[in-house]
Amino acid sequence: MTDAFIEYDDVSKRYETEEGVVRALDGIDFSIPRGGFVSVVGPSGGGKTTLLRLLAGLESPTTGMVRVDGHPVTGPSPDRGLVFQAATLYPWRTVAENVRFALEVGEMDPAEADRRVEDLLSMVGLDDRAGAKPTELSGGMQKRVGIARALAPDPEILLLDEPFSDLDVATRESLQADLLDLWNRLGKTVLMVTHTVGEAVRLSDAVVVVQGDPGRIDRVVDVDCHRPRDPETDSFKPYVSAIRGTIRSGGATATPNREDSYS
């Protein structure tokens, strides 16, 4: 990884709880170049989600600093789009109104916002469902709307927290392909947390393994094979086994029910 766009500079995160201090992350030090696609994998409770929330600005590091383009992250920003695992669409808004949310908040000219919403919905293949309520959509479609909503303010960075984990295999694979396509076309920098190693290898430039108590970066695996990647090929499998091996050997100390308990 060359020029650092996103930088974790010796970041640690501790929580004060009633049972004492819980150390979630320690000594996190890595960077992502502009336009890169990095996935974070590791056992539950290993601090993956905390890592993402620090970059989102939803939490602040106890020590160290997270920087984007040289500027410290101090809070959430429309420049860092967020997609959660759960369908977090606003149920009182239609599909189009959900995508429009950031544009309303940013007081974009209504006619321009209309055009932008239209573009975004056709980008995720949902232009014909603009007027539907989120509950009328399938899980996969809801995810697409969530991604379109996060892309609305044209963020440079897209943060995905286990975005496809609650979908069936076929839907998940088609969404992975579409995400890759979006990433190619839009040139966003992506940080994705996932518990599916295959998904991480299929999509990412690099896979970061975070585990332990407190969570540390155990290993960074650069994935050097052409996209689209086929999980059945011989060039793909070694990455998966290498990452799985790392997790198996180091994940035993991770304790569940820690910082991930909010989700």
Next chain:
Amino acid sequence: MASQDLATWLPSEGGTVSRSRAVPRSVERGLAGGVGFFVLWWAVAATMPSYLLPTPIAVLSAFLTELTTPATLTIGTIELPLTELTVVLAQSLMHYLPGLFIGVGLGAPLGLVLGYSTVLDEYVSPVVSLLRPIPPLAWMGLVIVWVGIGHAGAAVIVSIGAFWITFFAAYGGVEELPQEWVEVAESLGVEDDLTMLRKVVIPGSAPSIFTGIRTSIGRAWMIVVAAELFGAPGIGYRIIHTAQSLSMDLSMAYMLALGLVYLGSDVAFRGLREVIEP
């Protein structure tokens, strides 16, 4: 986190989801139940004097008589020609409606703000915990001394009841909002509390608030009747007054009227809600 209101929104496992709608009930069974009730009532009433239990027909005829007998409603210097039943109904409405509007009008915004603001909540929650268990009618002594037991006094009692119901509905509605809704909004550019309230908190807790208002609409009628036992004019006062002279048919006719009015206000509110949020 999964409240009943949220449950209707959240998708079920996989697949397409549609908003759950009430299944149309069987008209035949409802009719059969109603007929059964009246037959039973009639059979029991036939065995005893009418001052203990009048027959359904006697009650219905008393109801129709009260509904049609001319009477005058006097409000200050204005005299409205109505009927016996509509006069007392109007009198009850004169404290029911202001009480309901004041209670809901204060309860919903206060519940929203305190549910949203942790700091304010910390200031207020000891007082809330202390006042919450006091039943609306327990305020009667204080109300009689301060405002007397007319329409205003009864309205105050009703507003206290409606206030707590709506307050906790709104407060709970905010507390049950998924944290992710707020976090996503922040990541989409919402920076100030007012925008967060307007764009996420209020629409998100609207189903809870509507439920609270609907509960208030029903509970307020019960409080109206109880408050009128202390002498405020209206339908509850008439129920007790007629029963004291053993005119049980009249008393029950007013009970019937109360049931119908409650049913009417509930249906009206549900209709209104359909219009507001289709």
